[in-house]
Amino acid sequence: MDNILIAVKDIIMMLKSYLLTKRSLYAFGFSLLFSLMLIVVTTPRFLIESKLIETQTLSSPSSGIDNVLELVSGQSSSSDAYEKFSSHLFSLETAKKMWALGWGTKIYLNQDSSEITQIKKKHSMVDRFSATLMRYQLNPYLDYRDLNRHIVETITVYKSPRAPDINLSGLFISTELGIAFMDDLIMAADLSAKQSQLATTNQRSIAIQDALAVTQPAIVSNSLVALLNSELLTVASLSNDLPYFVIIIDPAHASEYPVSPNVLAVFIANAILFLFIANFLVFLRLKNFL
């Protein structure tokens, strides 16, 4: 016990000898100045979030492994609505739709203008050098591929394995822009997924109708009719303007305060760093490293 007390006293003395000095006071002062500068030059960013839940889509005939999983779980296997929605969210098709909605100018020029059709693209030195060396053309204007990259970099989509809700989030400088962007993105992604599903369903319906045209045993014909009914039901469900794969629980909304930078945290972090660096430099000088 005595040893512990002596050790604690030693540590307190050591901290005192390092922290309660004029040098530490200067370091603290500099940290305050640096933090102020950092906060002033940083653009505040708000968290935009939206909560969705996936709908149960019409399931395709289950495979052997599905049967095993259903057997061990006692539940039917989950719909693939989330996978379809999230894949389309980051697809070029969705980016193309967003670009057509004018999000190119809104994101890259910060203005809502349908007159501007081409936005100049800035290429890095390395890209330009590579293009010159290998003699290929760089795209001079931004297009939907750039918007797709922006979506991938900005938006996070997450579905907890143990909860039905899907969360979309992203950091935006402007709350109005962020909210509108996320709402449009959800609709565009769902529309892409719907169109893809509709194309598949239509092709499947045609194939079933072709099969029905040929004389079949009654049992096969009945199955085909049931399958065709199911496909036609899917077509009917897909042919409207409502989201098909997801249901919007909370439309996009912004955090009340900017998420970044966190002023208090920046002050504390800088104070710790500056105090440490100041004392570490003295330590290095004492050990003749400096």
Added chain:
Amino acid sequence: MINEFFANENYGGSLFYYLFEFSNYIFVLLISLACLKLKKINQTEFYLFQTIFLSTFLFNYFLISPRLFPDQFTYTYHFIYDPGSGLFSGDSWFPNTKWVTSQFFNLIPIPLIMTVSSLIWVSKVYLFLTFVWVKKYISDDRLIILFLLPSIFLYSSLTLREIFIIVTAIIALIHILHNRFVLGIIFTCLVAILKIQNGLFILVFWLLSIIYRISSNNIFLLFILILGSISAILAQDIFLQVITTYRTAFLAENILGWDYNFDISESELLQITSYLDFLYIAAKKIPEFIFLPLPWQWEGLFFIIQFLEAVFIVYLFGIIFFQHNLYKHKQFYTLFLAFLFGLTIYAVITANIGTAIRYRFSFYFPFLLAFYAMHEKIVGKRLLFFGRF
């Protein structure tokens, strides 16, 4: 103080992440400096632990996406937004693991909890303090080698409860080994709350140690063995049903990612009908479980590293068991039987490679240190790891 950075996979792409996490690192660095000053660790250990600390920056956001281990977000969320849910939630009789994990995180006051990586520093501190504590029982100055295993770097660099399971299990095992049974059972309960099956394996060691402490007479031990066998036969149905539940749950959780609240009677495919069946499955699966992931299952560099680590750990177990004939001592079997029991259960119930590797390490590592401490306690001679190293 708290912001919502952690909700984003990419921490907003700003350098604030590094500013906050380096401040947290300095806090951990000061703790290690204090231990160095107090001569609790030597300079080599101090520098090697700095690499363990700094590996925080290597995994989340750099080598892997934090979403690869989504539980990180669950624990951080629980810690920040739901710290007061209590030990028992709802109608459950079993303590709320997430709440207990939150309390572990709460005990070390990290200055800035800003991202999903911030709580990692708490795990690092626990690991470091455990190392300092274990040094009292394993005087070998090469103990640090065991703390440099790749899995230690990985699991201590994620906001998971793996390190808490390892730390509490090490403390429980060493207390029991040194006949401090009350402290031993307290820590065993903590392990059981964090990972019930690991708690059960340590409980077996606790029971066997008490029996050994009462008498190490051969006739008495034979009597206990017969009594144990009769109890096991009587409890066959319950035991096998629990094992089947876990087998099914592991398969369901790992493949479906759902909660496993389903009707067990439906899972006939995984049903184990007798001890003979259980032993047959165990005999088939233990060799595979020990060396997972096997070369034909490799899907990247991580798998190769984990295979090499598995081989190295088996080598270490071999050295501890056979050098200086530790296996010839009766007390060795109190720990070995508990270890074998755990190994068998895990080999039988785990269903997927990733989970098996993760669970195996949090089970292996405390037992490895406990065997090492037992070797020092019983044999008292220095082990040779690598020839004349």
